[in-house]
Amino acid sequence: MEVIETIVTESVEVEEKETAAPSVDSEQAKAEFVWTLQATWHLVHTRLEMDQAFDQPVCKKKKLWEMVAEKVNGKLREARGSDVTVKAYECDLKWRNLLATYRKNAERAKKLGAGGVHWEFFKAMHEVLGKSREEVEAQRRAKLCGTKLGKAIASKRFTPILPTPPATAAPCPPRPPQDVLQLYMELQERKLNMWAQQKALEERKIEAINNLAQAISSLAHKNGASFSKDGH
Secondary structure (H helix, E strand, O other), X not given: OOOOOOOOOOOOOOOHHHHOOOOOOHHHHHOOOOOOHHHHHHHXXXXXHOHHHHOOOOOOHHHXXXXXXXXXXXXXXXXXXXXXXXXXXXXXXXXXXXXXXXXHXXXXXXHHOHHHOOOOOHHHHHHHHXXXXXXXXXXXXXXXXXXXXXXXXXXXXXXXXXXOOOOOOOOOOOOXXXXXXXXXXXXXXXXXXXXXXXXHHHHHHHHHHHHHHHHXXXXXXXXXXXXXXXXX
């Protein structure tokens, strides 16, 4: 049974959101840069050399692509003395296409091995883009060992700055037994004063009721005496 080997070549199909390029006028469209094999190699080498700069969490990609275009144009002028220059956005778009093709070939390499991939740019890109996180971290530590910070960490003379813990209110000291007893006596005295005031108020109410009853009785007695005199 004959096995037909498939080779993934450069893909020109990229998601719309990735291939969006700045609008250009008609003159720029006519002078669109043609990517030869030599120019593509210059782009690949230049972009891979600047991969760490592009990988920074905060960076201006537009400025970086302008630097890439400038380096590619310089290499092309040295090689063939051409006046045709490549734009920064053209380098960005071409790299996105190369990156899409690389990813397809990387999946193929996982299944068939690196020998099963025959794309000319795969090896150069895979040496940089195919590194695992462990390899990248190991290289970072190796570079750090030669610096003053790395030596200080190795000699344990580096003291990291830890965040200051939030200040907490000091707990109130417990009251001594004398203060507790004094507070209890004050509360009892207040209760007695309130009880005395309430008792005095009740007594005043009773006294007022008695006075009112006496006044009514006296008035009724006077009215009864006056009626008896008028009846005779």
